[in-house]
Amino acid sequence: MQLFKSTVGRKILMAITGQLMVLFVVVHLLGNSSIFIGPNGINAYAEHLHSLGPLVWVFRLVMLTLLLVHGIYGAVVTLENSAANPAKYAMNTKLERGFASENMIWTGLLLLAFIIYHLLHFTARVTPGMTLQNDLQGRFDVFSMVVSSFQHGTIALIYVAAMIVLFLHLFHGIQSFFQTMGWNNDCSRPVISKVGRLVAVVFLLGYSSIPVVILARILT
Amino acid sequence: MSDHKTMTLTLIVWRQKNANDPGKFETYTAKDITEHHSFLEMLDCVNEDLINSGKEPIVFDHDCREGICGMCSQVINGVPHGGQERTTVCQLHMRKFKDGDTIYIEPWRAKAFPIQKDLVVDRTAYDTIIQSGGYTSCHTGGVPDANATLIPKEVLDYAMDAAECIGCGACAAACPNSSAMLFTSAKVAQLAVLPQGKPEAAARVQAMLNTMQECGFGNCSNHYECQAACPKGINVKFIAKLNREYLKALFK
Numbered sequence: 001m002q003l004f005k006s007t008v009g010r011k012i013l014m015a016i017t018g019q020l021m022v023l024f025v026v027v028h029l030l031g032n033s034s035i036f037i038g039p040n041g042i043n044a045y046a047e048h049l050h051s052l053g054p055l056v057w058v059f060r061l062v063m064l065t066l067l068l069v070h071g072i073y074g075a076v077v078t079l080e081n082s083a084a085n086p087a088k089y090a091m092n093t094k095l096e097r098g099f100a101s102e103n104m105i106w107t108g109l110l111l112l113a114f115i116i117y118h119l120l121h122f123t124a125r126v127t128p129g130m131t132l133q134n135d136l137q138g139r140f141d142v143f144s145m146v147v148s149s150f151q152h153g154t155i156a157l158i159y160v161a162a163m164i165v166l167f168l169h170l171f172h173g174i175q176s177f178f179q180t181m182g183w184n185n186d187c188s189r190p191v192i193s194k195v196g197r198l199v200a201v202v203f204l205l206g207y208s209s210i211p212v213v214i215l216a217r218i219l220t
Numbered sequence: 221m222s223d224h225k226t227m228t229l230t231l232i233v234w235r236q237k238n239a240n241d242p243g244k245f246e247t248y249t250a251k252d253i254t255e256h257h258s259f260l261e262m263l264d265c266v267n268e269d270l271i272n273s274g275k276e277p278i279v280f281d282h283d284c285r286e287g288i289c290g291m292c293s294q295v296i297n298g299v300p301h302g303g304q305e306r307t308t309v310c311q312l313h314m315r316k317f318k319d320g321d322t323i324y325i326e327p328w329r330a331k332a333f334p335i336q337k338d339l340v341v342d343r344t345a346y347d348t349i350i351q352s353g354g355y356t357s358c359h360t361g362g363v364p365d366a367n368a369t370l371i372p373k374e375v376l377d378y379a380m381d382a383a384e385c386i387g388c389g390a391c392a393a394a395c396p397n398s399s400a401m402l403f404t405s406a407k408v409a410q411l412a413v414l415p416q417g418k419p420e421a422a423a424r425v426q427a428m429l430n431t432m433q434e435c436g437f438g439n440c441s442n443h444y445e446c447q448a449a450c451p452k453g454i455n456v457k458f459i460a461k462l463n464r465e466y467l468k469a470l471f472k
């Protein structure tokens with residue numbers, strides 16, 4: 001089909017799947033912040049999510065599809081782009097592009113690695129160094145699991161580093177989505193770009209705050 | 221020319237005998253250059269010295285030398301056309317440089333623009349893209365009255381801004397992906413807003429994009445390097461417009 005072969009079609013697929021994942025990143029951040037309410041907040045939230053039963057699996061399947069489509073086309077377009085530009089300039093001056101826009105494939109692949117680790121850690125719960133128990137109400141104690149994990153400097157560091165990588169990916173990615181969809185013009189583009197970068201900063205600070213306050217023993 | 225202060229510059233120039241030659245950089249000295257020389261005139265001086273000493277002159281493309289034809293095509297210190305805003309190489313003047321400067325001069329580099337000799341590349345690929353849809357099919361007959369088809373001023377201005385493209389190739393040369401999206405989008409956008417271009421808009425955008433891909437240009441990653449390098453100030457809003465035209469065409 002046109003959409004899957006065309007240069008713009010594939011970028012549109014990447015943009016939509018990328019932006020839907022950004023939407024998930026927003027919701028996930030809101031959910032995670034229930035940890036600041038304490039064990040009751042996040043344990044109840046987790047219990048509620050798991051009570052959705054088969055819907056959880058439908059949701060996981062959708063997320064997996066988004067990630068696969070986005071990741072595969074990300075790799076395809078990147079390979080094509082380097083094939084289109086085999087000889088580099090001896091003097092390479094950057095006008096508009098920057099570290100974030102040039103390294104989308106690397107920040108993307110690092111995100112993939114992080115997602116796998118993150119699922120093994122808090123979903124499959126098979127990585128070492130955390131307390132797995134039920135709370136007093138008999139719910140799985142997500143709060144203790146998270147707090148005991150982030151009291152390890154290495155684990156907290158991995159999460160903060162991953163959020164820096166996410167920040168870099170979305171620093172370019174969010175405004176790029178609007179350009180790819182054609183939802184901008186020359187007046188709105190700089191504004192969209194700034195707002196997109198601001199959202200990326202909010203993700204960085206919001207997500208990183210959890211491991212940081214736990215490592216600093218502010219949240220125990 | 222009132223002042224007789226001259227500059228001496230070191231040029232590091234890409235030399236390549238033909239399409240199959242691997243090519244290499246050579247270093248030259250440009251002497252007695254004044255600030256009033258254009259960049260191409262400076263190269264003319266260097267070439268005269270080379271010819272006088274029995275060496276092959278540096279081959280480069282140029283034609284109008286007044287910034288309208290789009291033939292001149294050199295990457296100067298890593299920037300197509302040398303980095304002065306809205307300026308082609310032929311309109312770049314040596315007052316932008318100072319005595320003792322070292323200047324890198326390279327050809328456009330993109331797989332779709334094969335180097336033919338020194339700084340000359342083959343830009344047929346841009347013609348191929350235009351031939352695949354960058355036109356309107358007109359019926360022959362009498363010349364229509366100028367006021368037969370009315371076009372609102374803002375639409376006309378938009379189309380004229382897009383039509384400023386001189387097809388020099390700087391956008392693809394500047395793009396880290398060697399994508400020709402700015403060039404392709406300027407023509408798609410120009411014709412998509414005009415009544416004469418509208419009937420073929422959907423077929424045009426798909427055909428021109430397919431041809432762009434077939435010619436070996438890369439995909440757009442929205443780096444916006446092209447807009448910064450364009451000597452005619454073509455805006456990346458036309459790429460957004462092309463993307464919209466593409467989406468519309470999908471549902472046709």
Ligand code: HEM
Pocket residue numbers: 011014015018019021022025067070071072074075077078104105107108109111112169172173174176177178180181439440441442
């Ligand atoms: C498998 C992991 C991933 C890989 C390999 C990957 C790769 C890429 C690449 C290479 C691009 C730039 C494409 C281009 O313009 O040339 C990109 C864009 C983007 N990515 Fe990712 N990415 C991954 C995961 C993610 C995740 C988890 C998110 C969201 C949280 C995301 C959001 C975006 C967005 C919004 C864009 C901009 C789309 C556009 O240019 O229109 N990506 N990705």
Ligand code: FES
Pocket residue numbers: 281282283284285286287288289290291292308309310311
């Ligand atoms: S020679 Fe015509 S634009 Fe430079």
